[in-house]
Amino acid sequence: xxxLLDVRDLRTQFQTEDGFVKAVDGVDFTVESGKTIGIVGxxxxxxxxxxxxxxxxxxxxxxxxxxxxxxxxxxxLGASGSxxxxxxxxxxxxxxxxxxxxxxxxxxxxxxxxxxxxxxxxISKTEARGRAREALKEVxxxxxxxxxxxxxxxxxxxxxQRAMIAMAxxxxxxxxxxxxxxxxxxxTTQAQILSLMQKLQEDHGTAIVMITHDLGVxxxxxxxxxxxxxxKVVERGTVDAIFTAPQHPYxxxxxxxxxxxxxxxxxxxxxxxxxxxxxxxPRGCRFHPRCAYVMDVCKEKVPELMGVxxxxxxxxxxxLDEETKTREAARLFxxxxxxxxxx
Amino acid sequence: xxxxxxxxxxxxxxxxxTRGIIFQRQIDAVRAVDGVSFTLNEGETLGVVGxxxxxxxxxxxxxxxxxxxxxxxxxxxxxxxxxxxxxxxxxxRREMMMVFQDPYASLNVRKRVGFIVAEALEVHxxxxxxxxxxxxxxxxxxxxxxxxxxxxxxxxFSGGQRQRIGIARAxxxxxxxxxxxxxxxxxxxxxxxxxxxxxxDLQREFGLTYIxxxxxxxVVRHISDRxxxxxxxxxxxxxxxxxxxxxxxxxxxxxxxxxxxxxxxxLGRLRQRVVxxxxxxxxxNPPAACNFHPRCPRFHEGHCDVDTPELRNVAGHAHxxxxxxxxxxxxxxxxxxxxxxxxxxAVGS
Numbered sequence: 001x002x003x004l005l006d007v008r009d010l011r012t013q014f015q016t017e018d019g020f021v022k023a024v025d026g027v028d029f030t031v032e033s034g035k036t037i038g039i040v041g042x043x044x045x046x047x048x049x050x051x052x053x054x055x056x057x058x059x060x061x062x063x064x065x066x067x068x069x070x071x072x073x074x075x076x077l078g079a080s081g082s083x084x085x086x087x088x089x090x091x092x093x094x095x096x097x098x099x100x101x102x103x104x105x106x107x108x109x110x111x112x113x114x115x116x117x118x119x120x121x122x123i124s125k126t127e128a129r130g131r132a133r134e135a136l137k138e139v140x141x142x143x144x145x146x147x148x149x150x151x152x153x154x155x156x157x158x159x160x161q162r163a164m165i166a167m168a169x170x171x172x173x174x175x176x177x178x179x180x181x182x183x184x185x186x187x188t189t190q191a192q193i194l195s196l197m198q199k200l201q202e203d204h205g206t207a208i209v210m211i212t213h214d215l216g217v218x219x220x221x222x223x224x225x226x227x228x229x230x231x232k233v234v235e236r237g238t239v240d241a242i243f244t245a246p247q248h249p250y251x252x253x254x255x256x257x258x259x260x261x262x263x264x265x266x267x268x269x270x271x272x273x274x275x276x277x278x279x280x281x282p283r284g285c286r287f288h289p290r291c292a293y294v295m296d297v298c299k300e301k302v303p304e305l306m307g308v309x310x311x312x313x314x315x316x317x318x319x320l321d322e323e324t325k326t327r328e329a330a331r332l333f334x335x336x337x338x339x340x341x342x343x
Numbered sequence: 344x345x346x347x348x349x350x351x352x353x354x355x356x357x358x359x360x361t362r363g364i365i366f367q368r369q370i371d372a373v374r375a376v377d378g379v380s381f382t383l384n385e386g387e388t389l390g391v392v393g394x395x396x397x398x399x400x401x402x403x404x405x406x407x408x409x410x411x412x413x414x415x416x417x418x419x420x421x422x423x424x425x426x427x428x429x430x431x432x433x434x435x436r437r438e439m440m441m442v443f444q445d446p447y448a449s450l451n452v453r454k455r456v457g458f459i460v461a462e463a464l465e466v467h468x469x470x471x472x473x474x475x476x477x478x479x480x481x482x483x484x485x486x487x488x489x490x491x492x493x494x495x496x497x498x499x500f501s502g503g504q505r506q507r508i509g510i511a512r513a514x515x516x517x518x519x520x521x522x523x524x525x526x527x528x529x530x531x532x533x534x535x536x537x538x539x540x541x542x543x544d545l546q547r548e549f550g551l552t553y554i555x556x557x558x559x560x561x562v563v564r565h566i567s568d569r570x571x572x573x574x575x576x577x578x579x580x581x582x583x584x585x586x587x588x589x590x591x592x593x594x595x596x597x598x599x600x601x602x603x604x605x606x607x608x609x610l611g612r613l614r615q616r617v618v619x620x621x622x623x624x625x626x627x628n629p630p631a632a633c634n635f636h637p638r639c640p641r642f643h644e645g646h647c648d649v650d651t652p653e654l655r656n657v658a659g660h661a662h663x664x665x666x667x668x669x670x671x672x673x674x675x676x677x678x679x680x681x682x683x684x685x686x687x688x689a690v691g692s
Contacts, residue, residue: 043531187603188602219607257532
């Protein structure tokens with residue numbers, strides 16, 4: 001089966017007063033229909049820019065992108081504006097982090113939904129309104145018939161995010177890009193939204209690209225995970241591989257620095273220092289200044305994504321030999337695992 | 344007990360809702376904090392969790408008297424401070440400091456780091472200027488910054504470093520109590536771990552007492568000795584960290600715990616997700632009796648919506664919850680959580 005979305009060697013750079021910022025620097029991944037891929041990393045690692053580039057939403061004035069974004073086999077990276085407009089909202093939809101700033105405050109929710117429908121379908125306004133009501137019902141907004149005429153400020157945070165999802169799903173897209181969809185929400189609301197997204201995915205067979213910095217959210221929703229650091233992919237694999245046998249020291253750091261609900265740990269493993277500036281990233285492996293396992297080769301050569309010998313779907317970009325990695329990963333997670341099972 | 348640092352009794356803060364321009368009359372009140380009582384021992388960390396709008400931050404501001412509480416007693420080191428005037432409060436302010444959520448908004452962008460950290464020393468007239476400078480530089484080192492950063496401006500620092508400046512400022516006058524209001528929620532996980540470790544180290548070194556407010560249950564479990572769960576301005580459960588996380592009694596605590604995503608796909612798949620319906624109600628017009636009853640899976644008509652449950656001992660020593668039908672075990676499946684009339688009637692009477 002060919003992938004629905006195939007991103008190959010994607011690069012995006014912004015021209016700024018201080019020079020070129022390479023916000024995405026050679027990213028590859030694929031998404032299949034009905035699957036969820038999670039992109040994780042800290043702020044500024046290029047997660048969001050990757051998705052904006054896929055959607056063709058970067059400002060063209062100071063941005064240059066290269067590589068390929070194959071959607072159903074069609075390269076949409078260099079597609080014309082009108083082609084992109086016919087895809088966006090119809091075939092590919094996006095949910096943003098902050099539902100208040102991404103809904104238009106001066107139009108009713110219903111009007112915004114109707115607009116999305118009418119843009120891509122040749123139907124009457126009355127029919128479109130019917131669909132809008134159905135969409136709100138499907139995402140679980142109570143009294144959808146009345147709420148369709150409400151303004152966004154009359155909705156609570158969770159309901160706004162539901163309305164955003166309704167808007168994204170109303171034309172039954174094949175691909176849904178969700179950029180930190182639950183970051184601004186409380187845990188109970190987050191659980192509601194995540195299970196809603198899962199249900200919609202099961203019903204419609206939508207592929208989801210889920211961008212988040214919350215590893216818990218990724219573990220619960222994604223089938224595959226891409227870990228990004230400083231504009232590059234450092235590790236990629238199935239969700240089980242990433243969480244049970246991580247291969248890259250940065251992934252170890254991320255997992256180790258997580259306070260856990262299921263374990264009492266006295267001291268968190270911390271990654272020293274700060275993520276580097278993308279204006280002037282470190283030579284060699286970009287993680288080497290913060291890495292506890294740094295070797296001479298890391299400072300000179302850039303590690304490529306390579307397959308892990310025992311798992312064909314698992315790739316990582318680190319020079320450490322596999323034996324050391326298996327040993328270190330086991331040592332680092334022995335504490336958490338032991339505490340997790342006893343606690 | 345001798346080492347009680349802070350005793351809070353029936354703390355309330357109601358913000359008036361007024362109508363009219365010239366003749367403002369109060370038509371209602373937002374019950375932001377509505378009857379909070381707890382005791383804080385010296386050297387411990389009390390975690391406070393709850394969803395946004397449940398009154399966590401308002402409570403913190405009341406405790407430090409940054410806003411005047413409407414009702415209730417705040418006893419700090421055996422002295423009731425709830426009625427003290429601003430002037431009477433001033434000497435006490437040396438004992439209590441606050442670390443704020445947003446490290447971008449809580450530092451004055453026009454002042455140098457040295458001034459920001461030293462300001463409290465200056466206000467309280469502690470030490471000569473030269474001593475102050477030395478103290479600030481050593482504080483910067485304590486929180487993991489470079490003493491040479493003394494003359495820099497806040498914009499030259501990253502989020503994590505700014506939060507370190509905020510912590511250095513709170514430490515400057517050797518307080519006993521530090522109220523941390525969501526100190527790590529604006530930070531990335533790797534930086535969050537650095538700050539949490541720093542707070543723990545400082546507590547050990549200086550014998551600090553923390554009130555740690557957060558909405559992230561993982562973070563609260565990591566740092567707290569005891570945890571208080573709030574819902575709509577009221578504490579619904581208060582227990583030691585281990586008990587609260589392994590044997591929660593209030594259905595709301597259970598729902599919160601069940602909603603937290605676990606960073607372990609195998610465990611996550613095993614777990615039954617209990618999804619809480621609906622949103623937090625409006626604190627102007629909270630539901631009658633138990634605030635949680637409209638969303639509660641164990642709701643018992645004619646009891647929960649009539650009779651207000653008080654915080655009472657439900658298990659072990661000092662594990663209190665405000666619920667008529669506390670959870671019997673944990674974890675529970677959604678079916679078990681749902682109230683079963685026959686079973687509860689048999690056990691309840």
